[in-house]
Amino acid sequence: MLMKLSQLSEEQKAILARLKAWLALQLAAEAFRSDAGLQKLCPVGGVSLELKIMQNGAGRGGSAHSSSGRDMAINPAASASSADESAATATKPAATLQLFVKKGNAIAGARNWPQLVLVFPGSEAAIKVLSGGKGAALPLPLSPGAFKTLRFFKKASSRATELLREAQTPDMVRARLLLAATLHGLEAVSGDSYLERRMHIVPDGTVAVRVGQIEFFAAKRGRDIRVMESAQHPDAVLSFSDYQSAIKVLSGKRQAVVALGSGEVKIEGLLPLVQGLFAVLDRLSWYLGVSV
Amino acid sequence: MSSGKKFARSREYFERAAKVIPGGIYGSKSPGFLVPGHFPYYLEGAKGSCIVDVDGNQYIDYLCGYGSQIVGYGNPAVDGPALDQARRGDLLNQPHPVMVELAERLVDLVDGMDWAVFVKNGTDATTLATSIARADTGKQIVVAAEGAYHGAANWCSTNVFPVFTSAEQRDVRFFSYNNIAQLEKLFKDNKNNIACVILTPYHHPTYKPQQLPTPEFLKAVEVLCQREGAYFIMDDIRANFRLSMAGSHSYFGAHPDMVTMGKALANGYPISVLLGAEALKKTASSFFITGTYWMSAVPMIAAMATLNEMERLGGPHRLAQLGTLLKNGLESLGEKAGFKARISGPPAIPFLTFDEDPNLFLNQRFCAAMADRGVFMHPHHNWFISLAHSEEDIERTLSAAREAFEELRGGFSALFMNKIHEQ
Numbered sequence: 251m252l253m254k255l256s257q258l259s260e261e262q263k264a265i266l267a268r269l270k271a272w273l274a275l276q277l278a279a280e281a282f283r284s285d286a287g288l289q290k291l292c293p294v295g296g297v298s299l300e301l302k303i304m305q306n307g308a309g310r311g312g313s314a315h316s317s318s319g320r321d322m323a324i325n326p327a328a329s330a331s332s333a334d335e336s337a338a339t340a341t342k343p344a345a346t347l348q349l350f351v352k353k354g355n356a357i358a359g360a361r362n363w364p365q366l367v368l369v370f371p372g373s374e375a376a377i378k379v380l381s382g383g384k385g386a387a388l389p390l391p392l393s394p395g396a397f398k399t400l401r402f403f404k405k406a407s408s409r410a411t412e413l414l415r416e417a418q419t420p421d422m423v424r425a426r427l428l429l430a431a432t433l434h435g436l437e438a439v440s441g442d443s444y445l446e447r448r449m450h451i452v453p454d455g456t457v458a459v460r461v462g463q464i465e466f467f468a469a470k471r472g473r474d475i476r477v478m479e480s481a482q483h484p485d486a487v488l489s490f491s492d493y494q495s496a497i498k499v500l501s502g503k504r505q506a507v508v509a510l511g512s513g514e515v516k517i518e519g520l521l522p523l524v525q526g527l528f529a530v531l532d533r534l535s536w537y538l539g540v541s542v
Numbered sequence: 543m544s545s546g547k548k549f550a551r552s553r554e555y556f557e558r559a560a561k562v563i564p565g566g567i568y569g570s571k572s573p574g575f576l577v578p579g580h581f582p583y584y585l586e587g588a589k590g591s592c593i594v595d596v597d598g599n600q601y602i603d604y605l606c607g608y609g610s611q612i613v614g615y616g617n618p619a620v621d622g623p624a625l626d627q628a629r630r631g632d633l634l635n636q637p638h639p640v641m642v643e644l645a646e647r648l649v650d651l652v653d654g655m656d657w658a659v660f661v662k663n664g665t666d667a668t669t670l671a672t673s674i675a676r677a678d679t680g681k682q683i684v685v686a687a688e689g690a691y692h693g694a695a696n697w698c699s700t701n702v703f704p705v706f707t708s709a710e711q712r713d714v715r716f717f718s719y720n721n722i723a724q725l726e727k728l729f730k731d732n733k734n735n736i737a738c739v740i741l742t743p744y745h746h747p748t749y750k751p752q753q754l755p756t757p758e759f760l761k762a763v764e765v766l767c768q769r770e771g772a773y774f775i776m777d778d779i780r781a782n783f784r785l786s787m788a789g790s791h792s793y794f795g796a797h798p799d800m801v802t803m804g805k806a807l808a809n810g811y812p813i814s815v816l817l818g819a820e821a822l823k824k825t826a827s828s829f830f831i832t833g834t835y836w837m838s839a840v841p842m843i844a845a846m847a848t849l850n851e852m853e854r855l856g857g858p859h860r861l862a863q864l865g866t867l868l869k870n871g872l873e874s875l876g877e878k879a880g881f882k883a884r885i886s887g888p889p890a891i892p893f894l895t896f897d898e899d900p901n902l903f904l905n906q907r908f909c910a911a912m913a914d915r916g917v918f919m920h921p922h923h924n925w926f927i928s929l930a931h932s933e934e935d936i937e938r939t940l941s942a943a944r945e946a947f948e949e950l951r952g953g954f955s956a957l958f959m960n961k962i963h964e965q
């Protein structure tokens with residue numbers, strides 16, 4: 251059933267807020283990687299931005315604990331695929347997400363001293379603002395470049411949306427954006443308590459997701475999913491026959507089962523792991539279908 | 543021939559299906575469970591051990607309608623009397639007398655069982671069995687082995703949505719098959735709360751090698767159940783009469799209080815049965831048990847005929863003979879090609895896995911290569927031998943397997959095998 255924002259529980263709102271924030275940062279990073287205009291626009295010293303979502307009812311800002319007591323953090327730093335970062339994140343406020351852009355490189359989740367922290371007073375505010383609506387967001391400048399950073403972030407976010415929409419966007423770029431959004435979306439919702447038992451019965455392992463030149467890896471460990479740019483010996487491989495097929499399936503224009511039946515999508519290896527990801531994908535669509 | 547052409551009609555139907563049927567083909571028959579591009583999605587007929595798809599491709603079949611075929615597709619010894627009854631009426635207001643004859647026959651045949659209740663699906667039987675155990679003991683908890691399949695009802699299915707995990711699935715506890723210590727701990731942690739232990743006669747999880755019970759395991763289950771006042775249910779739906787005409791529990795020397803059977807019971811006609819020991823008859827009698835189609839006559843006539851035909855064709859002994867031929871052949875061909883290919887489970891219900899590849903990449907490649915050569919072997923689910931298979935079928939299968947293993951070794955596998963061996 252399609253839900254309205256007001257019908258969500260606090261846990262669900264917190265997850266949706268972090269999902270929106272995480273996707274905004276990841277897509278901005280992706281847009282930067284594939285768009286020369288954005289790269290030029292980036293100040294020489296780079297930009298770094300932090301999104302901080304205060305949790306309703308939680309004593310300390312940014313701590314996001316689910317009703318089960320489990321830390322529901324997206325652990326953005328961990329997705330920058332460094333083990334020590336991942337360990338360090340455990341002590342960070344949960345809903346703190348960063349984008350760091352410098353010298354042709356953009357990493358969502360890097361841990362740095364940001365130039366600007368954009369503070370959302372609660373999940374609902376974050377959801378509304380990050381969905382393009384009205385809501386409270388407090389910019390906290392921490393260095394002189396702060397407002398350039400904010401401008402750059404806004405530009406990068408809207409560029410990501412344009413790249414997804416514009417007809418002249420190369421298929422490869424569009425496929426990469428969609429794939430990144432989907433996989434990072436899985437990262438953000440995998441800790442949902444709705445998925446707890448499912449994540450328990452799905453085996454741990456790594457899935458390589460491939461189309462043309464693009465390759466991502468999604469590693470499932472316990473209740474978490476992490477997206478990585480490289481991994482060895484995946485336990486399963488999900489591949490699309492070409493960029494167009496990936497775009498159609500990932501944008502919902504072609505049913506995944508039909509694409510599977512016609513050979514446009516292929517799954518090899520540890521099937522229960524991939525099926526588990528599909529269940530998380532269903533949950534992701536549920537969140538993305540919430541009307542704000 | 544390209545897979546697009548070879549399966550043109552299958553694909554066409556599937557595209558149409560996806561518009562009006564959730565998932566196109568839902569559940570275990572979904573194309574994604576096989577290897578799309580190498581297997582058909584729709585079949586239109588079968589005869590003996592051979593199936594034919596909607597594009598006219600033929601296969602020697604080792605899935606046997608997920609085990610429901612035991613004396614061969616379209617066997618006239620079964621279909622003759624069944625169709626005869628169909629013409630005279632299948633679903634009547636009151637049961638046909640064959641219901642009594644079938645109940646008597648099964649109670650006679652299956653070790654330790656004194657009564658029979660007929661249902662349609664295996665799920666009906668396992669659900670009824672656990673319900674009777676709970677009603678009789680007044681206890682809540684059902685214990686099952688991790689990874690075992692007992693049907694598609696909410697209490698046992700893999701639909702693990704929170705609304706079910708917090709309700710029907712809340713009272714089901716799991717332990718590893720063959721692990722006595724874990725089972726003991728479950729009994730200890732849930733003292734006076736366990737109604738029953740439901741087990742398959744041997745462990746046949748999907749995606750994994752099959753596991754036979756250790757000699758002490760089933761004995762320990764019995765002792766624990768007796769000591770703690772819980773019932774022991776043997777879910778024999780998959781193996782059914784493939785191991786013994788007295789039930790698989792008899793084959794493994796176990797003594798359950800209830801036994802569920804289905805699938806091959808009527809060679810594919812829709813009927814399953816819950817059998818029970820005398821001690822549970824009173825509770826079973828106090829249950830309101832019904833289903834519109836549960837007493838239809840045709841499947842019961844078919845079940846009687848299937849039992850006759852199984853006996854005539856050599857039953858479990860013959861199945862084991864054919865299965866052993868296949869097992870030895872595949873393992874030795876695999877070894878010659880440099881693989882650690884291993885058949886697990888009883889020879890009549892075999893499953894091939896590769897020790898070097900627990901993720902089943904090789905299974906998928908091997909079964910795809912077999913399907914390309916006209917042999918239908920499932921990459922993720924155990925296989926079944928039927929009494930319609932012949933030595934010639936096995937020979938043809940092994941000659942296809944020789945090529946399939948060769949294909950695995952060459953081409954793609956050069957890269958892949960390096961990866962596996964590195965690990």
Ligand SMILES: Cc1ncc(COP(=O)(O)O)c(C=O)c1O
Nearest residue numbers: 663664665691692693777779780
């Ligand atoms: C061991 C076992 N129990 C129960 C079932 C459920 O039977 P059905 O699909 O007829 O409901 C199956 C089906 O595969 C089975 O193998």
